[in-house]
Amino acid sequence: MIKLSKMTDYAVVILAEMAAQEGNVQSASGLANHTKLPEPTVSKILKLLTKHDIIESKRGINGGYALVKSPTHINMAALITALDGPIALTACVEQSTECCERSQCCTMKGKWNPVNIAMQKALEDVSLAQMMGTN
């Protein structure tokens, strides 16, 4: 099963909650309460999102996190990249110019790239706002 990690799943829920209160700075514990997710996990995800400039943080008393972009401008590709690393369907991607550990160069080297690109595009086309839309 090609599935993205729970972390990404959680991230969407958290971001949706933040978007619902757009403009407000919300603390990690507050978000954890609202989303019913375990606080340490929420905190971890928020840090990752901050590091990748998807949200911004404010320290000190009454600190917390806030969106920097509107939900329309946050796409799934960026989210997944932030939490799970680069989007690629196999280890044998073009970037690794060396041969695999196998005795000869894998004949499939680089062949997955078109697929990867297609997937990347599919994910870029979905915004957080769309994910939040009614069923």
Added chain:
Amino acid sequence: MIKLSKMTDYAVVILAEMAAQEGNVQSASGLANHTKLPEPTVSKILKLLTKHDIIESKRGINGGYALVKSPTHINMAALITALDGPIALTACVEQSTECCERSQCCTMKGKWNPVNIAMQKALEDVSLAQMMGTN
């Protein structure tokens, strides 16, 4: 990193080898030799592919495996489904009508489906033959 398992990667290499000798029945050990992959792994993959009717097996002396469809009619979606299970980007897919383990229904329930469908389509559009094409 969204990545598919090595198994799928290997499967493509193996199928490419089989396609190169289309029509011929090839034993698991023979294919392992040609692809330089560990035989038990090759064997395991061949079993999975057989179960999903992507190839067919022949027992007894001079037995082995052979393609049932032409490389043009084998797409990546079928391959990945056979080896890694259904293509879905999250556990919270439409099919599970129950709520998550969280106290309330996840607000994102079913929202990933459009993305999943887009990915499925992207993968269906790539045939084994295309993967075998020259670099």
Added chain:
DNA sequence: ATAAATCGGACTGTTGCGGTACTCATTTAC
């Protein structure tokens, strides 16, 4: 009928991820 060759399914070890806890750095209210 026998035996060799091969497929088929169950089993096990290991790696990576999800989840947690702890400590340090920073900011602001008083």
Added chain:
DNA sequence: GTAAATGAGTACCGCAACAGTCCGATTTAT
């Protein structure tokens, strides 16, 4: 200036899924 509140960073543990291994079932050539 001090202390409280909050985010940032690091390190750790348990579980689950995967990669790899083995032995039994089945078929066919002789």
